Amino acid sequence: xxxxxxxxxxxxxxxxxxxxxxxxxxxxxxxxxxxxxxxxxxxxxxxxxxxxxxxxxxxxxxxxxxxxxxxxxxxxxxxxxxxxxxxxxxxxxxxxxxxxxxxxxxxxxxxxxxxxxxxxxxxxxxxxxxxxxxxxxxxxxxxxxxxxxxxxxxxxxxxxxxxxxxxxxxxx
Amino acid sequence: xxxxxxxxxxxxxxxxxxxxxxxxxxxxxxxxxxxxxxxxxxxxxxxxxxxxxxxxxxxxxxxxxxxxxxxxxxxxxxxxxxxxxxxxxxxxxxxxxxxxxxxxxxxxxxxxxxxxxxxxxxxxxxxxxxxxxxxxxxxxxxxxxxxxxxxxxxxxxxxxxxxxxxxxxxxxxxxxxxxxxxxxxxxxxxxxxxxxxxxxxxxxxxxxxxxxxxxxxxxxxxxxxxxxxxxxxxxxxxxxxxxxxxxxxxxxxxxxxxxxxxxxxxxxxxxxxxxxxxxxxxxxxxxxxxxxxxxxxxxxxxxxxxxxxxxxxxxxxxxxxxxxxxxxxxxxxxxxxxxxxxxxxxxxxxxxxxxxxxxxxxxxxxxx
Numbered sequence: 001x002x003x004x005x006x007x008x009x010x011x012x013x014x015x016x017x018x019x020x021x022x023x024x025x026x027x028x029x030x031x032x033x034x035x036x037x038x039x040x041x042x043x044x045x046x047x048x049x050x051x052x053x054x055x056x057x058x059x060x061x062x063x064x065x066x067x068x069x070x071x072x073x074x075x076x077x078x079x080x081x082x083x084x085x086x087x088x089x090x091x092x093x094x095x096x097x098x099x100x101x102x103x104x105x106x107x108x109x110x111x112x113x114x115x116x117x118x119x120x121x122x123x124x125x126x127x128x129x130x131x132x133x134x135x136x137x138x139x140x141x142x143x144x145x146x147x148x149x150x151x152x153x154x155x156x157x158x159x160x161x162x163x164x165x166x167x168x169x170x171x172x
Numbered sequence: 173x174x175x176x177x178x179x180x181x182x183x184x185x186x187x188x189x190x191x192x193x194x195x196x197x198x199x200x201x202x203x204x205x206x207x208x209x210x211x212x213x214x215x216x217x218x219x220x221x222x223x224x225x226x227x228x229x230x231x232x233x234x235x236x237x238x239x240x241x242x243x244x245x246x247x248x249x250x251x252x253x254x255x256x257x258x259x260x261x262x263x264x265x266x267x268x269x270x271x272x273x274x275x276x277x278x279x280x281x282x283x284x285x286x287x288x289x290x291x292x293x294x295x296x297x298x299x300x301x302x303x304x305x306x307x308x309x310x311x312x313x314x315x316x317x318x319x320x321x322x323x324x325x326x327x328x329x330x331x332x333x334x335x336x337x338x339x340x341x342x343x344x345x346x347x348x349x350x351x352x353x354x355x356x357x358x359x360x361x362x363x364x365x366x367x368x369x370x371x372x373x374x375x376x377x378x379x380x381x382x383x384x385x386x387x388x389x390x391x392x393x394x395x396x397x398x399x400x401x402x403x404x405x406x407x408x409x410x411x412x413x414x415x416x417x418x419x420x421x422x423x424x425x426x427x428x429x430x431x432x433x434x435x436x437x438x439x440x441x442x443x444x445x446x447x448x449x450x451x452x453x454x455x456x457x458x459x460x461x462x463x464x465x466x467x468x469x470x471x472x473x474x475x476x477x478x479x480x481x482x483x484x485x486x487x488x489x490x491x492x493x494x495x496x497x498x499x500x501x502x503x504x505x506x507x508x509x510x511x512x513x514x515x516x517x518x519x520x521x522x523x524x525x526x527x528x529x530x531x532x533x534x535x536x537x538x539x540x
Contacts, residue, residue, distance in 0.1 A: 028223035031518075032230040034334050034511040038495040038503060041513075073193050107520070108314035108489070109496060116499065118316040125314045127489035131524030149216055153209040161205030162195045 003068030004169050012058040013170055023047040027141055046113045052097035059090055071164035089147050096140045103133035229335060231518040237338060241345045242293030246526035250519040252306045254297055255289030256429055256533050257487035260476035262311055268447055268471030271405060272397035274500030275317045277471055285310045287487035288384050288432060296532045298425035301380055307389040308492035319501060322492035323389035327378045328371045329458035334511035336365050371459040383417030384432040385441050393494060394456040394504040406450030411474055414442035429533045436479040437540035443474040456504045482531040491520040
């Protein structure tokens with residue numbers, strides 16, 4: 001039998017999954033559609049700051065606890081790849097909200113989240129810096145989409161093709 | 173470290189056919205896995221593609237239309253490309269504080285960063301009296317209670333929908349052969365948008381003033397003021413000039429800007445902020461004026477003290493997004509506000525990632 005993650009890890013994982021999915025979808029929407037722009041941006045920023053807080057808690061939990069073993073279907077090389085991609089995803093999940101926060105600061109805008117809480121500025125008012133951060137925010141968004149696609153695909157192949165109960169470690 | 177288990181099972185292949193570390197790969201399990209992956213990727217990447225799907229009016233459509241009509245001008249705003257920055261302050265007399273809880277309306281001073289501009293995406297266009305003049309203001313930049321507004325010297329706006337703006341932009345493209353928009357294209361456009369034709373009539377009736385300094389700049393879009401007690405009132409605001417403009421002296425390409433710079437080098441310029449309070453039944457459609465008997469409140473005086481060439485750190489770097497509002501001012505449901513905010517963000521992203529060019533209007537070159 002495959003070990004499962006403890007309940008707190010599972011809750012943190014699925015909350016992050018839903019929030020990141022929503023933040024990405026709203027992010028791609030608000031940079032294309034011209035309707036409801038103010039509400040979309042406000043929701044996106046609130047989601048981003050929420051993700052930042054959750055991922056900090058999640059990272060603390062992950063790197064102070066040993067996760068359950070992988071099923072036997074995971075070999076040495078795949079294990080290395082999984083380990084590397086997990087660390088990359090943590091790095092991106094932390095970086096993306098921080099880049100967004102700094103980017104809004106660099107545009108000279110108030111960083112207002114949760115309908116009225118103004119956060120301190122992470123960067124000075126500087127349009128060139130904004131440009132760099134803005135591009136980085138998009139690059140990170142596409143990288144996250146690619147990493148999530150690879151992550152879900154790998155879990156589905158393990159669970160359905162190798163029937164090793166990979167998904168069950170994170171469910172039930 | 174990495175678990176090294178599974179090595180024992182690696183060689184225990186007790187079935188015929190392909191396997192992965194001891195697990196048989198049946199046709200069924202492979203198809204199930206690949207099918208699920210395919211379905212997930214279709215939905216996941218499909219959603220990403222859906223948000224920028226063709227055939228809808230996106231902010232990219234607007235940016236492409238500006239580039240088509242005005243050409244590509246790296247580093248400049250995609251509309252209102254030609255302009256100068258100004259600095260000054262707003263002195264509130266407190267009269268607005270009963271209507272809005274925004275701190276800018278409490279008695280006292282708020283620093284202002286602003287920009288005068290001409291409509292259009294060509295930063296080197298020659299000044300003409302009939303080109304729409306813009307004034308963008310950022311109150312309290314870069315603080316938490318910021319208020320940004322981008323206004324025009326018109327009595328009403330020309331369009332009441334993003335599609336209308338887009339179609340008018342394309343219809344007004346200058347035909348290289350004649351130096352004017354194609355009259356047939358414009359006539360077809362106006363036949364489709366009677367509200368724009370009516371707005372053009374109102375604009376024609378309003379006298380065009382001599383220059384930037386004696387122009388009235390108006391929000392045109394409707395907003396709401398939220399009072400200390402939470403009461404919401406429809407509002408449109410205008411900045412009413414307190415002075416005459418110096419006549420444009422040179423017939424040069426920057427005649428209007430030069431006159432403004434010259435005047436600002438001599439003395440500060442003043443505008444009164446007039447809040448017009450609408451009736452709940454008044455239209456939010458910006459092509460329609462409000463009745464002239466609506467209550468007005470003069471909330472204070474805008475003083476502009478210095479003209480600056482557009483450069484890093486001044487209003488060149490401000491996106492005058494109409495949805496950047498302090499607590500106490502809220503947007504109305506006018507769809508143009510959201511569209512402006514979205515397209516301005518696209519323009520800001522483009523120009524902040526493009527190389528900067530020297531702005532055609534140089535404040536230093538104008539003598540007082």
